[in-house]
Structure formats: structure tokens, C-alpha cells
Amino acid sequence: MKLKNTLGIAIGSIVAVTSFGVLAQGQGAVEGELFYKKQYNDSVKHIEDGFNPGARIGYFLTDDLSLDLNYDKTNHTRSNDGTGNQKIKGDTGSLLATYHFGQAGVDSLRPYVSGGFGHQSRTNVLADGHSGRDQSTLAIIGTGVKYYFTDNLFARAGVEADYAMDNGKWDYSALVGLGVNFGGNAGKVAPAPAPVPEPTPEPEAPVAEVVRVELDVKFDFDKSVVKPNSYADIKNLADFMKQNPQTTTVVEGHTDSVGPDAYNQKLSERRANAVKQVLTSQYGVESSRVQSVGYGESRPVADNATEAGRAVNRRVEAQVEAQAQ
Structure with missing residues (x-):
């Protein structure tokens, strides 16, 4: 050729x-x-x-x-x-x-x-x-x-x-x-990658409002008996706990500074147990959801040098928090 x-x-x-x-x-x-x-x-x-x-x-x-x-x-x-x-x-x-x-x-x-x-x-x-x-x-x-x-x-x-x-x-x-x-690969412009759509943000969960119920029961000097005028406050706490069955509470007992420390410790425990008894026996809150503890005279909130201050310190406190429905 x-x-x-x-x-x-x-x-x-x-x-x-x-x-x-x-x-x-x-x-x-x-x-x-x-x-x-x-x-x-x-x-x-x-x-x-x-x-x-x-x-x-x-x-x-x-x-x-x-x-x-x-x-x-x-x-x-x-x-x-x-x-x-x-x-x-x-x-x-x-x-x-x-x-x-x-x-x-x-x-x-x-x-x-x-x-x-x-x-x-x-x-x-x-x-x-x-x-x-x-x-x-x-x-x-x-x-x-x-x-x-x-x-x-x-x-x-x-x-x-x-x-x-x-x-x-x-x-x-x-x-x-x-x-x-x-057969090669140079001189070619790689196709631009398809834009990845941004993920749609999930709607934020509404911020739950925290509702708190506090209890403050006062006692007479050297007494651990719940006074009748405190029953309504205890019932409010019990009703709240029934509406929010996932809640629990700690009932804390306190005394003033009069008397020996050991005696006041026992007295604060009796006061806490007395409030727990009203919550569970009288208002139907399950006993497993209520814990009682005594702090004696170690946590005053008022001046024990005055009668008015000592009256404020003779107390039982409790509080419960729950998210608003």
C-alpha cells in the first residue's frame, strides 16, 4: 500500500x-x-x-x-x-x-x-x-x-x-x-457536585414551664403535731403530686436553737414524719414518693435570738417541681 x-x-x-x-x-x-x-x-x-x-x-x-x-x-x-x-x-x-x-x-x-x-x-x-x-x-x-x-x-x-x-x-x-x-482524565472539568439541600431544622420543642409548689408548716415550741391551719397547705401539695404522678418530694424538718442538739435532731425528724403522715394517710400520696429527713437546728432561716425568729425556724418545708402540661 x-x-x-x-x-x-x-x-x-x-x-x-x-x-x-x-x-x-x-x-x-x-x-x-x-x-x-x-x-x-x-x-x-x-x-x-x-x-x-x-x-x-x-x-x-x-x-x-x-x-x-x-x-x-x-x-x-x-x-x-x-x-x-x-x-x-x-x-x-x-x-x-x-x-x-x-x-x-x-x-x-x-x-x-x-x-x-x-x-x-x-x-x-x-x-x-x-x-x-x-x-x-x-x-x-x-x-x-x-x-x-x-x-x-x-x-x-x-x-x-x-x-x-x-x-x-x-x-x-x-x-x-x-x-x-x-483513556485519560486530564483536561476535563469535573462536574460541580449537586448542591446538598440543607436539612430542614426540626421544630424546636416548646420549652416546658416549671411549676413549683412549696410547703412551709410551722410548729409550736417543742411540739411535732401538725396544726389544723396547716392542713390546707398540705392538701395543696398532695393535690399537685396526684396531678403529676411522676413527682416525688423530700419533707424537711427543722427546730429552733433552744435545747440540746441531739434532742432537736430527733424533734425535727418527728415533725417531718408528722407532715409525711398527713400527706400519705390523710391525702393519699404514695409513701414511696415522700421522703422525710430532719436537720435539727442546723439550718435556721431567722434569728434564734428573738421569739419571732425562733417561731419561723420551727418548721417543716417541702417542695415539688413539675413541667406544666
Whole structure:
């Protein structure tokens, strides 16, 4: 198949492939290219400069670094020693690492540098007394730029220098190419995540109002008998506890400072028990919900130096809290 037909089919295939929209640059991408280069043959005598068609396939190890396998044919080079138009044939294979600069994307320019090794073989070089070589190992460096028409289709222009390790001489080439890449992920803008709707705040529970019922029963001097005028207050406490069955209470007994401490302690306990007895026996509050305790004369609320103050200290206190329904 003629070269012209081969290039036409290849370029048509490149354009067709890019229409699928599945190609991309970046890490994991595979890049294929057809190129044509002007070869300046300085390392071998009696050979004209030529034009070498070739192909390249590369794999991106990262978004910027690719490993490229290259192959080109020496099809249009001739002897120039005056013996006639003897055609020189040959080929070159190489493995290059290529580092790209800039960002991938539509209408982007990506300069690059490359380096690696290759092997070159030429036929007919030794014929008719020519003094050139037929094979050589090459060290190759290059630079250039790629222009991306789309995320997938690009053109390349670059230069390369080949150092022949056999004779220590350099050859040079200038090249242009057209290629595609596929399978990577660079140059694509990730779709913005769908906004997450803010959670609808749950309606705040109404703040429960705390209702408190207090009891303050007074006693005569040295007595622990509940006076009749205190029964109504005790009943209010009992009614409240019945309306709020989850409530409990502590009935606290107190005395004034007259008398020994030990005696007053016992007296305060009897007073607390007397109020508890009225709550449970007379008004029906469960005994398990009422605790009684005596504090003797240790917690005065008034001055024990006066009769009025001592009367205030001879008391039983209780309180109950509940949330309003």
C-alpha cells in the first residue's frame, strides 16, 4: 500500500475516533501519532538528507510524563557519492520518556522535552565502496510543542538530536505529527457536585414551664403535731403530686436553737414524719414518693435570738417541681 494512502486512512481514522467523545488526556491515557520528519544525516558519509515517515504510541504514567515507543523508516534517502541514485533504506526504533509542561485542554499548547535510546539500521550503505555504517545504537534527546485542537486531537512540531554511540557523531531531525489520545482524565472539568439541600431544622420543642409548689408548716415550741391551719397547705401539695404522678418530694424538718442538739435532731425528724403522715394517710400520696429527713437546728432561716425568729425556724418545708402540661 502506498504511503499516501496509508496516511489518508490513518488520519481519517483519527478524526472518526475523536467523534466518539471518549478520549482524554492525562494519567492512564494512550496516545497515538503519525509523524513525518526531515532527517539530517551527518553521522554517515555519502548519504543525503531524507524524509522519514513514522508512528508513535505512548502511555501517560502521570498527567505530564509519558513513555513513548517510536518507529520511522528511511525510505527517501539516497547516496550522494556520484555513483548514481542508489536508494538507502532503513528504519529506527526508539523508546523515549517525554515530559509535558502546561495544562491539558482544548486550545492548549503543551511544550515538552524528551530523552531515551534507540536502534538504527540502514541497508546498502556499505555497497559500492561506501564507508558508512549499517547499524548503530542511538542516544536521543528532543523538544517541541503540542497543540490540542480538542481534548483528543493534537498536532506536534519538534526537533530531535540522535547521538550515534558507534562513531560519536550526531544526526538531527525536524518533525511534524498528528495524533490522538484516549483513556485519560486530564483536561476535563469535573462536574460541580449537586448542591446538598440543607436539612430542614426540626421544630424546636416548646420549652416546658416549671411549676413549683412549696410547703412551709410551722410548729409550736417543742411540739411535732401538725396544726389544723396547716392542713390546707398540705392538701395543696398532695393535690399537685396526684396531678403529676411522676413527682416525688423530700419533707424537711427543722427546730429552733433552744435545747440540746441531739434532742432537736430527733424533734425535727418527728415533725417531718408528722407532715409525711398527713400527706400519705390523710391525702393519699404514695409513701414511696415522700421522703422525710430532719436537720435539727442546723439550718435556721431567722434569728434564734428573738421569739419571732425562733417561731419561723420551727418548721417543716417541702417542695415539688413539675413541667406544666
